[in-house]
Amino acid sequence: MSIFDIVQYTIHTLARRKIRSILTLVAMAIGTLAVILLTSLGEGARIYVNQEFQSLGSNLVIVMPGRSETTGAAPPLLGETPRDLTLRDALSLKKHRSVKSVAPVCFGAAPISFNNLEREVSILGTTAEMYDIRQLALAKGQFLPSVDPELSQAVCVLGSGIAKELFVGKPALGSWIRIRDQRFRVLGILDSKGRSLGLDLHETVLIPVASSLSLFNTESLFRILVQARSESECENVKAFIKRQIKIRHEGEEDITVITQDGVLAAFNKIIRALTLGVGFIATISLAVAGLLIMNVLLISVSERKTEIGLLKAIGAPERQIISLFIVEGVTLSLLGCGVGIVSGCSLVAILGAIFPQFPFKIVFWAIIGALLLSFFSGYLFSYLPAKKASKLDTIIALSKR
Amino acid sequence: MIHLDHISRIFTVGTQEVRALDDISLDIGAGEYVSIMGPSGSGKSTLLNLLGLLDRPTHGIYKLQNEPVSSLDEEQQARIRREQIGFVFQFFHLIPRLTAFENVELPLSLNGVIKEERAQRVRSILDSLGILDRASHRPDQLSGGQRQRVAIARALVVQPAMLLADEPTGNLDRRSGREVIDILEDQNRKGLALIVVTHDPDLGKRARRRIRLEDGQIVQDIRNDQTLPLEQ
Numbered sequence: 294m295s296i297f298d299i300v301q302y303t304i305h306t307l308a309r310r311k312i313r314s315i316l317t318l319v320a321m322a323i324g325t326l327a328v329i330l331l332t333s334l335g336e337g338a339r340i341y342v343n344q345e346f347q348s349l350g351s352n353l354v355i356v357m358p359g360r361s362e363t364t365g366a367a368p369p370l371l372g373e374t375p376r377d378l379t380l381r382d383a384l385s386l387k388k389h390r391s392v393k394s395v396a397p398v399c400f401g402a403a404p405i406s407f408n409n410l411e412r413e414v415s416i417l418g419t420t421a422e423m424y425d426i427r428q429l430a431l432a433k434g435q436f437l438p439s440v441d442p443e444l445s446q447a448v449c450v451l452g453s454g455i456a457k458e459l460f461v462g463k464p465a466l467g468s469w470i471r472i473r474d475q476r477f478r479v480l481g482i483l484d485s486k487g488r489s490l491g492l493d494l495h496e497t498v499l500i501p502v503a504s505s506l507s508l509f510n511t512e513s514l515f516r517i518l519v520q521a522r523s524e525s526e527c528e529n530v531k532a533f534i535k536r537q538i539k540i541r542h543e544g545e546e547d548i549t550v551i552t553q554d555g556v557l558a559a560f561n562k563i564i565r566a567l568t569l570g571v572g573f574i575a576t577i578s579l580a581v582a583g584l585l586i587m588n589v590l591l592i593s594v595s596e597r598k599t600e601i602g603l604l605k606a607i608g609a610p611e612r613q614i615i616s617l618f619i620v621e622g623v624t625l626s627l628l629g630c631g632v633g634i635v636s637g638c639s640l641v642a643i644l645g646a647i648f649p650q651f652p653f654k655i656v657f658w659a660i661i662g663a664l665l666l667s668f669f670s671g672y673l674f675s676y677l678p679a680k681k682a683s684k685l686d687t688i689i690a691l692s693k694r
Numbered sequence: 695m696i697h698l699d700h701i702s703r704i705f706t707v708g709t710q711e712v713r714a715l716d717d718i719s720l721d722i723g724a725g726e727y728v729s730i731m732g733p734s735g736s737g738k739s740t741l742l743n744l745l746g747l748l749d750r751p752t753h754g755i756y757k758l759q760n761e762p763v764s765s766l767d768e769e770q771q772a773r774i775r776r777e778q779i780g781f782v783f784q785f786f787h788l789i790p791r792l793t794a795f796e797n798v799e800l801p802l803s804l805n806g807v808i809k810e811e812r813a814q815r816v817r818s819i820l821d822s823l824g825i826l827d828r829a830s831h832r833p834d835q836l837s838g839g840q841r842q843r844v845a846i847a848r849a850l851v852v853q854p855a856m857l858l859a860d861e862p863t864g865n866l867d868r869r870s871g872r873e874v875i876d877i878l879e880d881q882n883r884k885g886l887a888l889i890v891v892t893h894d895p896d897l898g899k900r901a902r903r904r905i906r907l908e909d910g911q912i913v914q915d916i917r918n919d920q921t922l923p924l925e926q
Contacts, residue, residue: 298803309791603787606748607801607848608776610769687748691787 294613296620303621306593313589314625320585321629321671322636324578325663329637331575332659335568339561340652346557352393353426353553354530356386356517356538376542377513380502384442385541386519389533391526396423397442399505400515405498406471407459414455415497416472418505426520429494432456434466434481436499443503449477450499453485472498473508527552572659576666582629583670586622590678594618594685601682602690611683618682622675623668630667634660695855695887696722696745701754703740703910714740715751716910722903724855727882728889729901737910738891739860745889746779746858747771759855776804780849782878784861786841788833794820794844795829801852819847823877839870846877856887863897875900 294302307314358378383397399418404411421439423429429436436450449470456465456479469476483494506512521530531550539546594601601614609617638655645653703715714737722728730738743749744756747763756764763774788797795816802812820826823843833841842862849857859878863871875897882888892898906914915922 294803295806302803305791305796599787600789603789604800604804605772606746606775606781606787607804608772608774608779609804610772612769613772613804688743691748691783 294609299617299620300624302617303624306621307624310593313592317582317585317589317625318629318632320582321579321626321667322633324575324582325630325633325667326637326640327575327578328572328659328663329634329655330640332568332572332656333637333641333653335564335571336654336656337652339564339568340654342560342564343557344652346553346560351553352521352524352527354519354521354527354534355551355553356383356519356534357549357551358513359547359549376545376547377511378517378538378548379512380443380506380514382538382541383514383517385537386517386534388537389530391522391529391533393520393522394422394426395520396420396426396518397502397514398423398516398518399502399509399511399513401505401509403473403508405455405459407468410459412455412458414452415493416505416508417494417497417499418502418508419499420502422520423499423518426518430484432482432484434479436481437501438480440501442501444501445503445507446501447475447477447504448480448501450481450483451479452483452493452495452497452499454495455498456482472500475504475508477504524554527554568656572656572662576662579663579666579670582667583626583674586625586671587674587678589625590618590622590675591681593621594678594682597682598685598690601685602687605685605687606691614683615676615679618679619672619675622678623671626667626671627664630664633667634663695724695726695759696720697755697757697760698744699755699757701744701751701756703737703744703749704752713910715744717754718910718912720905720912720915722887722889724887725882725885726887726889726903727879727901728887728903728905729898730889730891730905730907731893731895731898732907732913734893736907738907740910741907742858742860742889742891745856746781747775776801776852778855780852780854780857782842782846782849782857782859782862784864786833786838786845786865788841788844788848790833793830793832794825794836794840794847797833797844798847798851801848805852815851816847819851820844823847837870838866839873842866842870842874843877846874850881850886854886856889857881859888859890861892861894862890863894864892871897 356378358376380397383395386392386395396419401416402413403416404413419437420442421437424436432453434450437448438446440446449472451459451465459465459470460468465479465482468479470479471477477500485495500508519530519534521527531552534550535546535548538548604614641653641655698718698720701715701718702713705712705714718741730741732738740749744751751764754764755762758774758778763771766774789800792800798816798820799812802815807815817826817829820829823846825840825843825847828836828840828844833844836844857878862874862878866874878888878890879900890897890901898904903915903917905912912924915924
């Protein structure tokens with residue numbers, strides 16, 4: 294019997310019991326759809342994180358006070374910051390030739406007010422270099438002036454959200470607002486796009502770093518953002534920073550330096566693993582669909598005993614009977630998988646249209662994997678019923694009407 | 695053509711041995727018309743199944759066209775069934791979802807005959823049995839007699855050497871039964887060996903050779919109204 298004849302015969306069989314075939318097909322389709330949808334979600338998440346990191350600025354090295362490592366010291370000391378990361382520390386990092394710019398960051402919260410409107414917002418103390426490092430954009434006015442970072446100035450730049458709420462349509466530039474009990478003149482307003490990973494600049498007020506240190510009455514910086522001249526120099530810069538701070542901190546390496554690439558690579562790795570894991574869980578549904586196919590075929594075998602007996606009587610060898618049933622199972626599973634791929638891809642496209650900010654991405658290997666898996670699942674799970682059919686006793690099968 | 699040499703078929707039912715066929719020796723020539731009769735449980739169906747290679751003897755040798763076939767493997771036996779043996783059953787055993795045409799086409803597909811040739815052979819056999827106008831009907835749209843004719847067409851389409859019929863008229867009214875018998879005897883006159891198992895004495899008497907089985911043994915073998923000596 295040629296494969297064409299077998300397929301034709303199978304289609305006859307499947308068409309005869311439409312509802313059962315369709316239900317089995319749907320089970321396989323749902324499994325495939327789950328695989329495609331979940332992996333494209335995972336891949337989308339990875340792309341999303343990558344984009345967020347890009348907006349953080351390129352060739353970035355981030356210096357944080359404190360160092361996470363296990364020491365023999367008593368528990369309370371663990372993870373504490375022995376020395377502050379000071380503004381002078383930050384400025385000393387400018388010396389290296391691979392360093393393009395340095396932006397110290399001081400971070401806190403304080404109430405701000407204009408006229409009789411007041412609210413608590415995040416205050417970010419930094420320097421003019423922040424503008425380039427974080428690739429910020431202004432809606433109006435200008436950014437913090439490039440002056441000596443150690444100089445306190447009573448100026449500020451508002452996040453777009455705060456500007457809108459505080460000034461409600463009134464011109465903000467040049468106005469004086471109050472942060473705690475100090476007055477600051479508004480120099481500029483950030484563009485509303487200014488939103489990136491970990492920090493919502495939309496709801497933040499930027500002031501010169503020296504002003505913020507005195508505002509919060511502290512010496513300690515929250516972060517130092519260092520931009521290297523090129524990607525290849527990031528590691529150099531990282532080593533230099535460690536060396537430099539160690540010298541300044543009396544031989545203690547009490548900071549944590551991370552490069553953007555390192556973090557990104559870690560994130561990529563984690564999300565890839567998650568995607569793989571989620572995809573794997575989804576493939577379980579393919580296996581379940583395979584079991585359903587086995588069930589349907591077993592019913593089919595016992596319903597078609599006479600037919601199988603007849604096929605054997607008119608000369609179909611056992612392997613022919615086996616291939617008939619395996620083709621039936623594989624046809625069901627591949628059809629279901631096809632439906633699943635089409636509906637999965639359409640669903641991803643629809644979701645992409647509804648949520649344009651999230652980059653859904655169909656993963657090619659997931660489609661290939663789903664196809665292969667449904668093929669093998671169909672094949673494997675039809676083998677038992679097929680074998681059962683081929684071993685049927687012809688005489689008994691034909692003795693009943 | 696058929697040579698059975700001391701054939702026994704023993705079934706084990708629980709702890710008891712049942713000798714369905716007990717040391718049978720028999721020769722049937724090409725183109726013979728044989729009826730096998732006997733009471734229920736005498737072993738006639740077992741004999742027919744053995745002849746049709748649906749069953750294997752417990753002891754003895756079965757030679758078909760001088761080839762010992764009972765020791766062949768499953769695949770080779772299947773090939774002999776689809777090339778040389780045609781079956782006609784009491785309950786027709788047509789595949790309900792296939793049309794008459796497709797049912798008759800099935801053995802040709804199994805033999806790997808190409809589609810164009812299949813169509814032509816199926817048409818010609820349906821035509822010769824007078825059911826060409828029913829080709830696209832499914833079994834449930836056919837009368838009993840028509841169904842049996844489709845089943846006979848399915849058996850004949852591969853041009854077998856012998857036709858094994860198990861109560862071919864058992865499920866038909868008198869007139870349809872009569873027509874079916876005419877068709878079978880007509881094929882026999884064209885040289886096809888016809889072996890019919892039946893309870894019906896009228897049908898059994900029509901055969902030129904009549905074998906009577908009792909308790910798994912041949913108790914009578916009459917050819918052309920001449921009693922043959924029983925082989926030992």
